[in-house]
Amino acid sequence: MTLNTNTVNWDRVAKNVERERIRTYWRPYGLPDIMDTAKSHVSGADPMPRWAAPPKAIISAAINGAFFTKAQNPNQPTTPEEIIASAEACIAEGAQVIHVHARDAKGYNVLDPQLFGDVLRHLRASHPTLAFDACLVAVDDAECDGLEKMLELGLIDAVPVNTTALILGDNLFVKPPHAIIEKTRLVLEAGLTPQIAVYTDGDIDNARRLLIDSGLVSGPLTWLVLAGLPGCSPMYGPESMIECLMRQVRLIRHVDPGAVIMVCAGGRASSHLATLGLLLGLHIRVGMEDTVWKWPHRDDLIESNAGLFRMVRDIAENLGRELMPASEYLALAKAPAARDAAE
Template structure:
């Protein structure tokens, strides 16, 4: 960088220094207080108002998901035994909310009552205080039948309803209006909380049109926001992450003012999006369902779900937000049909 020429008017500077010296103007209008933290000297107006943010943080841990296999991350939990072991490591570290998928013997996502029952029954029996959610996406008639069976088992608190139509990675993922409405109704009939899962701003409008303005469900609702993955709201940099996430949050709050929003830290955004959500008073889902990376700018892969749970719970503690208990989470999820 080239050095700029010195253009200071030293004659003018020296004239004023000779008159007044190199002194600041300082008057203490509120003496004897220099800077009161709770009022001004002239009124009870608070000089620095306290921010409004929920003191408690939902910190959900999504164990395995539908996207990543051991090819993408060899530490991914696939079998019921691996899923249970990973979940119990997180529970031992203080996790209160566990979200799972089932995988078949090849490692692919599947809606199988037997696999879900094996995992959820073990966790419910041995960790009754923990809240459990499961993703029940039916892609054929057999899975639709098993989705109905799963909803009636009484093993979980909530189930996502994806109000979406997108190219997710290299996959065509579409929920028709009838499917969106019917799955929501079935969840409500089974006493489950439908978690409105959105990947882009268009998905938010689908939820408004088919679920909220139709009168099927009333707020405050529970939202899962999953940007950052290929085909979802893109987040290419810190600036686009902040801009994109703020738009999603504002759109949701425009149609559901008292909403409970959970940011799912997908793709490269990982811990950075989690930190942004905590700063904004939004809740967070972490874990190996939504990402394989620890950080957006490096290729280090997550070694375990408990590792990322401890990382984000530590950030939350440093920012003054306590992790919500499972019972507090259940109370917050209660919806009116």
């Protein structure tokens, strides 16, 4: 580095150094303490108040999703056996909440009660105290019938309701207003918890107009923030990721002040988005559902849901947040098990 001597008045500097050398003026007024961490000796105020971040975090393990197949990530669980094995591995790492999709023989997402049942009956029997939810997006008459049957089976605690209309990647993904309202009614009627799933700012307003201000639901609600996928709220780098999540969190809290917000780590942002959610005191969902990458700045594929869960769990613990037990999550989310226990 080159020393710039063009503007410094070195004669003035030399005179002051000769008179005072390079002393710093320092007067401690709180002796014998240099700095008291409990209170100021002058004002009595707490100089560094503790943050209000909740000590416990929900970390949901999303075993698989609707979009990515083994062609994008060969490690993606698709068969009932693979889904069960991946969920069991996450549970062994401490996962208390499991989110699943069903896949057909070709690996595509389907709303099939039999396939869901093959997975969820096994997991429920082995882990009766944990929480389970499933994505039930019906795209034809058969799947509409399958959705209603799934709600009757008693295998899940919560169901996402997508209040969205967007071009998601190369897909048109639209939930009409009447479908949003009726699906929410069916979920409530079944005694399950609707999770409001939002991809963009407009989805939050859809939820407000159609569900909250209509009086169909009242807060605090559970919200799933699914930004980061193509066609959603763009996350092109750290700055836009932070701006996007902060804006959506503020909007959700405006319409539902006591909201339970779960940031779903999707797209390139993935683990960085999950870390930001934890820093903000929010809850998170991680796994192969909405991404194939471990990190946004590299192309490393997720090798296993359990490995990713362990990585994010360790981040949470290193940030001073511990895993929330399923019983507390169910109570917080107002799921049936919590309501039954209260009664």
